[in-house]
Amino acid sequence: MKEPFLSALPLIHEIEAAGYEACFVGGAVRDFLLGRDIHDVDIATSATPAELKTIFSKTVDVGIEHGTIMVIQNGKSYEVTTYRSEGDYQDYRRPESVTFVRSLYEDLKRRDFTMNAIAMDKEGNFIDPFAGRLAVEKKVIVTVGSADERFQEDALRLMRAVRFVSQLGFHLEKQTEKAIKEHVDLLRHISVERITAEFEKLLDGKYKKNAFELLFHTGIYKRLPSLFNQEHVVQSVTKLEISPLKELDIWLLALYFSGEHPVTTLKKWRLPSKKIKLLSMALSYLMLRKDHFWSRDELFTAGKEIALLVETAFLTIKREDVQLAHLLDKYESLPIKSLKELTVNGNDLIRWTGKQSGPWIGKVLHEAAQAVINGEIANHKQEIRSWMENCRLI
Structure with missing residues (x-):
């Protein structure tokens, strides 16, 4: 047995000392058998939530109606769930009722897949009534x-x-x-x-x-919901070497193959607005990347995250090795990476011109940033001011 099981063992000892059963269950046990990294462990017990509260002084009711409480011990939190059986399911998702039971077998019987229906006691012995270990092995x-x-x-x-x-x-x-x-x-x-x-x-x-x-x-x-419900999108993505790619990479590839408006289609997935905006911008740069390698202006405006995302998608579509070193070298060679690094800011422009704040500030700063990244001027305040005056921007 290894961490994080070892750190959770005292909880099982305390539950058993109080006269109840307790064991590790679920995905952590499965991943232990597979040798995968384990971040959290779940504990199942014959003790009810009320009984658990008499054993442990610090608990939080995270799902007590379904038998789960969080036990806090030595600065760590552990979810402990009472053995339970379930009534008939409603709306194809949730059971109408949950009944606390004292039988581990009854608890394991309600789980989805055999590989997730394996328990492990404090000695490292497995309780496996549904041949879950065989399923893991095969x-x-x-x-x-x-x-x-x-x-x-x-x-x-x-x-x-x-x-x-x-x-x-x-x-x-x-x-x-x-x-x-x-x-x-x-x-x-x-x-x-x-x-x-x-x-x-x-x-x-x-x-x-x-x-x-x-x-x-x-x-x-x-x-x-959308996008991946199109046969040609699923087939096009599947034909590519997608194994090493990450979630955002796949979203971008699907958007590319679909030809749909990114904001409209991604909203159907209820994705966060920030992610939708990022993917929408990435798609626009991917369309540019089809025609030419990154300009310094494009790298600056896109930023490192989007640039790497787009380049990965582009090379994957072209069925080329995803080599990003050249792109990274060009990005790192930019004298500034964002407007924040420009030595001139909005307060400077207001002070120099006496004008009120407004959208004009952003436009002027962006033009100055482009001049800096293209090597027309250095990123020095006085030089930038002189350049702005000569260009009649201020």
Whole structure:
């Protein structure tokens, strides 16, 4: 056993000392078996939330109605959840009721996939009633019990299955894949926000190419909010070497192939405005990059983040090695990287001209910045002022 399990062991000891069962469960156990990095652990117990509160002095009710409380110990927080069984599901997402139980088996039985239904006790022994370790060993994603029932209970599991393919490199068990194809229309009951959360994790997975192939073959892509619900977009992206790319890279590639207005289509995913703005700007620079290499003006205006994003997309589309050193060298050679580095600011312009503040300030500063980055003038206040006066900008 290793961290972060070791740090959480005292909680299990305290729960057991009080007369209850406790063990590690879920994704942390699965990732332990896979040798993956583990950041958080989840603890399941036969103790109810009320009983847990008598054991630990510092707790927070993060999801107490579903049996989860956060225990704070030694400056760290741990989610501890009571064993539970669930009633019938409503709206293909949430159970109508949750019942606290004393049986670990009953708790594991309600989980989505066998690889996530493995528990580990304080000695490092595994409790694995549904052959989850075998699934991990064979790198297969298979539902706990009936695949039809699991997906009808919670349709988001359709997305989770493909997301795990992207993250873990596993493949879908035959009946599990068959059930996904048959129940793909259930995704219409799932909120855009939840679909987007799963999809963004998928886009950052190492095996996203396999996941994209599954999105297409299972028909899930047809139920996505926009952009990736177009066959030619999914197929075009899948044909490229996308494995090493990050989430933003894939969004940009999809926008390029779709030809749709970036703001309109990305809003359908409920993406943050900041991300939409960044991708929209990146798309405009990608269209310029098709015709020529970066000018100094374009590098300055775009900024390092967008420039690297665009260059990665451009080289991927061209099926060339993603080599960014030349671009970075040119960017680093810029005498200034932003308007903030210009030695003249808006207060200077107001003082020199006696004019009121207004949009004119930004225009003048931008022109001065362009002159500096193109080597027409040095980034010295007096030289910039003289240049502005000669150009009749002030």
